[in-house]
Amino acid sequence: xxxxxxxxxxxxxxxxxxxxxxxxxxxxxxxxxxxxxxxxxxxxxxxxxxxxxxxxxxxxxxxxxxxxxxxxxxxxxxxxxxxxxxxxxxxxxxxxxxxxxxxxxxxxxxxxxxxxxxxxxxxxxxxxxxxxxxxxxxxxxxxxxxxxxxxxxxxxxxxxxxxxxxxxxxxxxxxxxxxxxxxxxxxxxxxxxxxxxxxxxxxxxxxxxxxxxxxxxxxxxxxxx
Ligand SMILES: NC(=O)c1ccc[n+]([C@@H]2O[C@H](COP(=O)([O-])OP(=O)(O)OC[C@H]3O[C@@H](n4cnc5c(N)ncnc54)[C@H](OP(=O)(O)O)[C@@H]3O)[C@@H](O)[C@H]2O)c1
Numbered sequence: 437x438x439x440x441x442x443x444x445x446x447x448x449x450x451x452x453x454x455x456x457x458x459x460x461x462x463x464x465x466x467x468x469x470x471x472x473x474x475x476x477x478x479x480x481x482x483x484x485x486x487x488x489x490x491x492x493x494x495x496x497x498x499x500x501x502x503x504x505x506x507x508x509x510x511x512x513x514x515x516x517x518x519x520x521x522x523x524x525x526x527x528x529x530x531x532x533x534x535x536x537x538x539x540x541x542x543x544x545x546x547x548x549x550x551x552x553x554x555x556x557x558x559x560x561x562x563x564x565x566x567x568x569x570x571x572x573x574x575x576x577x578x579x580x581x582x583x584x585x586x587x588x589x590x591x592x593x594x595x596x597x598x599x600x601x602x603x604x605x606x607x608x609x610x611x612x613x614x615x616x617x618x619x620x621x622x623x624x625x626x627x628x629x630x631x632x633x634x635x636x637x638x639x640x641x642x643x644x645x646x647x648x649x650x651x652x653x654x655x656x657x658x659x660x661x
Pocket of ligand 1: 449
């Protein structure tokens with residue numbers, strides 16, 4: 437079935453992989469790609485067109501004119517030098533955008549809203565608590581939005597990846613726990629299709645975070661996590 441998929445933060449490595457998978461699934465899907473950078477979007481559109489994508493629109497802001505079957509939001513920054521900016525990009529701007537879209541989704545009475553959070557939101561840690569707290573706030577916001585949309589048949593998904601090899605983590609040392617953007621994209625499509633509320637990607641992060649969340653504080657404070 438032909439779908440209309442809208443992606444905010446479409447230039448993200450994870451979002452790009454999601455777009456490629458949707459084109460692979462059906463070249464007739466309509467993709468609306470939103471990002472702050474038009475030149476990057478033009479390059480992405482050209483790539484997706486070569487891969488067979490037939491209906492790709494690009495824009496710097498979302499003004500929905502037709503029903504949206506899937507809305508993916510992938511914007512994010514791990515850079516917490518500027519605390520305000522980190523919280524704005526990872527939480528405030530997303531919540532503000534989604535609040536504005538509530539009447540649109542209430543009217544259309546269907547669709548999936550999928551937003552990329554992070555395992556970093558599961559527990560405050562010395563290494564990334566500004567980023568982590570924004571992602572935690574985002575998860576609570578999505579939980580409330582899901583409750584709001586329950587009578588409207590609108591699905592809300594919080595995606596919680598672990599370590600993913602993307603430009604955001606280019607300077608990080610990689611190891612066994614790292615996943616590719618395509619592995620995450622595959623999990624995102626599946627979680628949307630199954631209308632999950634929350635998904636850890638890859639799935640083993642659910643177990644890892646269960647342990648991390650349950651380490652007593654006295655022991656946790658002795659770690660360098
Ligand atoms: N990589 C990981 O290990 C990992 C783990 C857990 C969660 N995540 C989350 O996954 C999502 C996608 O990230 P990624 O790993 O695919 O990284 P990425 O390729 O660096 O993508 C980041 C995206 O956010 C946009 N962005 C960054 N700062 C922005 C700002 N100030 N205003 C507007 N847009 C901004 C970027 O736009 P430009 O292309 O214009 O810069 C890009 O589209 C993020 O929400 C991230 O927090 C990533």
